[in-house]
């Protein structure tokens with residue numbers, strides 16, 4: 001029997017139809033056409049599109065734990081049609097066209113994920129209900145309305161971004177306070193573990209072999225180093241995001257940043273009458289230390305918040321329910337929804353995402369060495385990993401398409417600083433963000449100094 005330290009601690013893993021135990025390791029191959037390292041969304045979307053377009057390829061996915069063990073099986077389930085770094089591209093006249101191309105591709109990506117779920121019979125509880133960014137302080141109303149206007153001037157329409165006044169917003173979501181919200185249409189709620197495990201089943205049926213409990217220690221052109229020695233591969237794709245430093249020589253490419261989630265017990269109908277979210281809209285607010293929530297198909301509130309970074313990029317396999325970080329996120333949830341008083345939090349967990357130095361996704365493939373990697377979604381990877389996987393499949397197959405022209409391609413970041421600078425930088429940003437948010441909640445006014453410090457570091 002397989003020891004259960006392959007459970008990632010999430011509600012999502014707990015609520016699968018079958019326990020997420022890894023299969024027993026098979027004998028590893030000597031050689032494959034394409035080796036993919038990591039069985040999260042990035043690796044599996046790459047395998048999905050490659051195996052669809054080039055069925056003869058011998059594709060192997062090597063996964064250190066079990067399918068979906070990483071961020072893909074523990075996240076907030078926002079399949080969000082935008083990506084990190086996009087707004088600063090749109091704000092820069094020189095990069096605006098490139099940004100608009102990514103924006104359009106990301107809108108389409110949400111529909112593409114829904115389409116694949118339907119076509120492949122993956123019951124990932126996909127519901128495209130849009131997303132609400134709620135003004136929890138009165139002064140945020142103006143800033144959010146300005147944002148909607150700004151998006152209109154860039155060519156987006158009322159169907160994409162819409163301002164809901166306080167009354168409309170409160171009808172959508174009974175969160176307190178609620179002074180109005182931006183409604184963004186291009187977002188779906190989903191059950192991430194059902195999606196990632198469902199995708200694995202689909203690619204397995206197509207002949208892709210997924211080797212679980214198979215850590216890869218090093219990658220070089222035409223070779224991946226597995227537990228039993230080298231495996232030859234014409235092309236190698238690394239899809240390890242926040243875990244990238246597990247590969248030799250890749251220590252400073254991604255900073256593992258923690259996020260923590262909780263899920264309530266299933267809530268009765270009368271509670272949902274008050275909370276709303278009838279279309280299963282996802283929700284958050286403009287605070288700097290991000291929060292995010294969704295109504296699950298089985299009637300729970302799943303809710304999360306960003307947590308931070310550990311010195312030396314230390315990684316915790318799982319975050320237990322009784323961790324103080326979980327209590328912090330539970331406290332935020334209860335303050336926004338006092339109606340939850342008396343209802344239990346049944347799950348608390350956490351995980352980390354990969355943050356590259358420039359904090360935006362990229363897809364990289366070097367035809368001369370056959371080596372590629374994708375990731376760096378910085379907490380917005382559920383939809384973005386689908387687009388990245390499609391791009392990667394085209395690059396690996398040497399197909400030039402509209403999406404291989406997107407600005408993500410070849411936009412590799414520089415490395416993170418050595419410690420202790422990395423730790424000091426990450427902690428300062430977190431501290432400035434917390435300070436600025438706290439000041440705004442205390443005073444009801446925009447944070448001055450701490451807000452500016454945060455903006456200077458984060459942009």
Ligand SMILES: Cc1cc2nc3c(=O)[nH]c(=O)nc-3n(C[C@H](O)[C@H](O)[C@H](O)COP(=O)(O)OP(=O)(O)OC[C@H]3O[C@@H](n4cnc5c(N)ncnc54)[C@H](O)[C@@H]3O)c2cc1C
Pocket residue numbers: 037038039040041042043062063064065066067068069070071072073074075076077078079080214215216217239240241242243244246247258259260261292304350351352353354374375377378379380381382383384385
């Ligand atoms: C708590 C939390 C909430 C989030 N919420 C959202 C959200 O609501 N919406 C959103 O868009 N994004 C969200 N994200 C981010 C999103 O989950 C990730 O961006 C996305 O899942 C990354 O997918 P991936 O396949 O690139 O990486 P991962 O899912 O992390 O997969 C990497 C895989 O590689 C394996 N691996 C690592 N090292 C090796 C090795 N050496 N050899 C073999 N295998 C290896 C790991 O075990 C893992 O399974 C959240 C993340 C977290 C942690």
